[in-house]
Amino acid sequence: MIKTIRPKLELLSRRLIEKIIDEAYEILDKQGIFVENKEALKLFSQAGMKVDKKTHRVHLKRRLVEKCLATAPAVIKLYDRTGERDYTVGGDEVHFDPGSAAVTILDHKTGEERKPETKDLVDFSRLTECLDNIHFQSTGLISSDVPHPIADIYRLYIGLIYSRKPVVTGTFRVESFRPMKDLLAAVRGGNKELAAKPLAIFDACPSPPLKWSNLTTQSLIDAARAGLPSELISMGMTGATSLVTISGTLVQHVAENLCGVAIVQLAKKGAPVIFGGSPSSFDMRRGTTPMGAIETMMIDAGYAQIGKYLNLPTHAYMGLSDAKTNDAQAGLETGLGAVLGALAGVNVISGPGMLDFESCQSLEKLVIDDEICGMAYRLIAGIAQREDPIATDKFEGFTPETQFLSMPHTKKWYRMEHSYPLIADRDTYDAWVALGRKPIAERASEHVEKILRSNPPALVEKDVRNELTRILTAYAKDNGIASLPALP
């Protein structure tokens, strides 16, 4: 059997990759990078780097960063809530997760964006749990009915109760890491167990240009020590917070991420770290950050290729849209992003469900996007030979009356070779009319309701749940919050 090739997208030549990396190292050394975190500065100092304590500027030497790269694992394993199912993050494996931290949800009934509440968060987690092509869950919505100081922890709490999938999350405040880790450890039954089988990824963004804030640096250090993977989310905005050229933005992206890798490895040698990002082509007309721009996706595919060259797992914010509703633009931008991301072999792709520049989640879009992700998976599975011979034996005794539909060959392969969407419209015109000329968002909404109705919640075991609630309530109390919304 001839080996199936995995189709691949590569935008950079090896020479350009090396040039971008060289320039990133030169900037880290000569200009340095700002790290506004005492502990990290101390780590750099101890490693022999020149540190200006007043300005928080660190001059990073290439040999230190290369040493750190050598100890960062190329492949990470993530485990679901049960600890039984594992996911490989590395190589050309692709895992989609819903875009995270949306400020609003698109209310299907009114067509308006509104503030999400606990019930939305629960529906979102339950839905994510049921979508086959979305491998990870994310702490995707900010509940407006819980007080802000616990908003980041609360999302994780709900996610852990209602879904088994590994979680992509992040902190909004330095103090939040501890209780979030405690929730994760409670599921696993201990800190050691959690480090052995990581259940979550923590996103941490440098502040472009060339700065790591106290909050996100602390998150890197804390996650490294807890054995949890960090995702480095560098996000230059072309011409606004990074150079306007794509290659120039890539240089800055690589410099910021390399500093992140160094922080993680100095905090704990061998700790898992993912080379990610959420850069964007900055719209010079509107001052917005379009995630659906083709140039945004080019930056993503570019740095992902560099991440692979550096032998690190990769991540990107792709498969999302700037549209405000589930229209043609939403499908177009999401489809492009999901397909290009999968072809680029990005290991963690965050985006499905998202609209309006990373700010609005839509349950309807999430189920549409699940189907899009399915198509992307099919594409990268490639064209396989399947049988030997491929066809000649099937044509033996061929006549014009030969029936393909009833051939055993057809029955054997049709489900593997092809996919059958539930939401995309493949009806004939008459059937489409007879079904009420429903636009895709309408069909998606029915699908959402059907999934939520027919799948009982994948609830965590009772005693674990009690422990999660205890941790959350204790933390809420410390923050002066007496009561929390009742869960459905």
Add this chain to the structure above:
Amino acid sequence: MKKEELFARIEKAIIEGRKSEAEDLAREAVKAKLDLTEVIEKGYVPGIQKVGDLWEKGDYFLPELITSAECMKAAMAVLQPELDKAKIQTRSRGKLVIGTVEGDIHDIGKNLVASMLSANGFDVVDLGADVKLEKFIEKAEETKADFICLSALLTTTMLGQKKAIELLKQKNLCGKFKVLVGGAPANQKWADEIGADGYAENAMLAVKMVKRLMGA
């Protein structure tokens, strides 16, 4: 050079975003002992107004807009000390204190708003990002500002906008400053809910709103 010619050249320098020329022309005007308020009103202001028009028509994008705004700032930095020396009161269109609220480091949008306001002749005191709420009020009192502008990009920190207004109420300073809010999670509804005087979704609309509130 005739006065009119100088004004025309100033206007053009602003429109085309040539900073050193905008500064040089300001120096020339000082040397020629021209009426500097007239220089501003007839040279610089029409320039930045045309820039605004070009933006609205869709000819100009942010890089042109911000470059011109920076030219204005540079020229004003030449003229202001001279005006102060001569104790000439320019017709200030209004004074604003602006910043991103505490806990929040998103400052790109705030910077755009500050640049555009200052280019349009408003006195802008930019406090930066992650600014303590008390600091806004202190600065506003100290500089006798007309507006306090609060930017917030996080759902957690937008609460700071509400708290700032409550703080003003506590200090009985409510009517004294108009409070404007903005940033991605904010909207008109939020502004109404917390009793802010205004909200704008982008920098150009922010300029329009401030002009309206100043009755200009």
